[in-house]
Amino acid sequence: MAILGILVAVAVFLETVSATSLGVVYTEGGMVQGENIRLGFRRHMDIFKGVPFADMPGRFEKPKPHPGWDGVMKTTEFRPRCLQPNLIATDSRGSEDCLYLNIWVPHGRSVSKDLPVMVWIYGGAFLVGGSMGANFLDNYLYSGQEISERGQVIVVTVGYRLGTLGFLSTGDSGIPGNYGLWDQQAAIAWVHRNIRSFGGDPDNITIFGESAGGASVSFQTLTPHNKGLIKRAITQSGVALCSWAVNRNPRWAAEEIALRVNCPTDHNMAACLKMTDPEQLTMAGFFDQTSSPDDPMIRKMYLIPVIDGDFLPDEPSSLFHNAADIDYMAGANDMDGFTFTTYDVPSINSDQVDTPIGDVKRLLVSYTKDKGAAGSEKAFSTYTSTWETNPSQKTIKKTVAEIGTDYMFLVPTQAALYLHAAKTITKHTYSYLFSEPNLMAGRFYPSWMGADHFDDVQYVFGRPFTKMTEYLPQHRDVSGHMIAYWTNFAKTGDPNEGGLEVPVTWPKFTSTGQQYLEIHHDMDQSYVKEKMRLRYVHFWTSVLPNLPSVFS
Structure with a gap:
């Protein structure tokens, strides 16, 4: 026994002194050194937190290259997130100096090289969010460690400007907008130029993101400014075709913010806004959030991307030729619109309060208002065509959730998949629907609840493996499945091939x-389906647009 103990001690000592690590890494700005952690026998990981990919940005200016630094920068602490309202919108948090990224690099018995790279773009309505550490307590959702180790890929998470500073646009050359998108693009280009030093393959970069991050990923594939930088893309619950992803009248929000910070709304507006305190600008970009079926929450996103003639030279639907050489995977959650629709129709989340059929009609009137009565009547007949003669409250409430899900997420995602598949010749297109029920179904949610918005992210990032007590074994199953599909796709462009077994x-x-895959913990061949919600996709993409508009 004593000899065995000595041998084990010697093995551990030898592994410790020869720990696989990149050590000091040379980047275009200077040298960086992260933290090396041991994951198991002959398994280590280098983690770099807060690596600058651009200089502190000028107010309402595109990002600029970092001027560089002397010596070795210790990259072991997260940097501040970009300036944004705090959780209760009473004050601002974060910094203007926020263009940093974080990198996870797994190693086996030797230092890694030529690994596929996955760059994550976080969501948060283009208004809040961050990849720099926990929101509160130990709640860091975007740690790349589990994906990186299980999938043997490098994971990068990036920061980008938000709200007023990231997306205000005057609708002209004064403040064109899209600064947050330019930040993301600068991060992707930095990764392409520098990731080889970290053991990555610059010619195998997958960008992925959720919600506003998914729409951002979509925009990054459509802009002509990323030609040759991106090999694959994954959008989760958000694409450039979403109704909430482009503001076609940005001037209104710019003038409203200008008035709130005591700036003129004439030709001096841009100059005044550029001189205004950044915290003041940030809080002025937080708009009224009250909603109803007649005035839905999703219509209250104003600080979002714009068609600026530069980053987005045209309508997103006309730019899919730019994504033709990129493999594309996209999907939505089966009740993606639930929480948003609950703001408009609170009764859908209550067994005690009935949801009147009139609320279904009112919501559809507001979603189809530019087509007038013909649009809302056609929408109502489409969504009630499968109802029983006297619909139950469960039927009515589920229909409201489905309308929100279809309108906000599922239909635009299907439209993006159609356009990608139509434009690409050699690349692959994959569609999914995530249906693992919310952990709180039957408690804080109705018993019929499926997967709400953001429910997929915890599984993609392997949280059931790091927070074992918060999840059941079935949740580790679905997390393992998603990491396998996502990282296989990042390696090969095919979610079925790449070293990890899939169910x-x-x-x-x-x-x-x-065809599409429904993702769930107990998937079998019956979860391969086709023509996702075709009747409703057809209504929103073909029937409704062909009705005459009531506004000229």
Whole structure:
């Protein structure tokens, strides 16, 4: 026994002194050194936190290259997130100096090289969010450690400007807008130029994101400014075609913010806004959040991307030729619109309060208002066509959640998949629907609840493996499945091939077959389906647009 103990001690000592690590890494700005952690026998990981990918940005200016630094920068602490309202919107938090990224690099018995790279773009309505550490307590959702180790990929998470500082636009050359998108693009380009030094393959970069991050990923594939930088893309619950992803009248919000910070709204507006205190600007960009079926929450996103003639030279639907050489995977959650729709129709989340059929009609009137009565009547007949003669409260409440889900997330995602599949010749397109029920279904949510917005993220980032007591074994199953599909796709462009075993073969999405995978913890071949919610996709993409508009 004593000899065995000595041998184990010697093995551990030898592994410790020869720990696989990149050590000091040379980047274009200077040298950086992260933290090396031991994950198991002959398994280590280098983690770099707060690596600058651009200089502190000028107010309402595109990002600029970092001037560099002398010596070795210790990159072991997260930097502040970009300036934004705090959780209760009473004050601002974060910093203007926020263009940093974080990198996770896994190693086996030797230092890694030529690994696929996955760059995460976080969501938060283009207004809040961050990849720099916990929101509160030990709640860091975007740690790349589990994906990186399990999938043997490098994970990068980036910061980008938000709200007023990231997305205000005067609708002209004064303040064109899209600064947050330019930040993301600068981060992708930095990764492409520097990731080889970290053991990554610059020619195998996958960008992925959720919600506003998913829409951002979509925009990054559509802009001509990323040609040759991105190999693959994954959008979760958000694409550039979403109704909430582009502001076609940005001037109104710019003038409203100008008035709030005592700036003129004439030709001096841009100059005044550029001189205004950044915290004041940030809080002025937080708009009224009250809503109803007649005035839905999703219509209250004003500080979002714009068609500026530069980053976005045209309508997103006309730019899919730029994504033709990128493999694309996209999907939504089966009740993605639930929380948002609950703001508009609170009764859908209550067994005690009935939801009147009139609320279904009112919501559809507001979603179809530019088509007038013809639009809302056609919408109502479409969504009630499967109802029983006297619909139950469960039927009515679920229908409201489905309307919100379809309108905000599912239909635009399907439209993006159609356009990608139609434009690409050699690349693959994959469609999914995530349906693992919310952990609180039957408690804080109705018993019929499926997957709400953001429910997928915890599984993609492997949280059930790091917070074992908060999850059941089935949640580790679905997390393992998603990490396998996502990282296989990042490696090969095929979610079924890449070294990790998957429970079901996921077929390609084509314009004719329109097959998709429903993702759930107990998936089998019956979870391969086709023509996702076709009746409703057809209504929103074909029937409604062809009705005459009541506004000229």
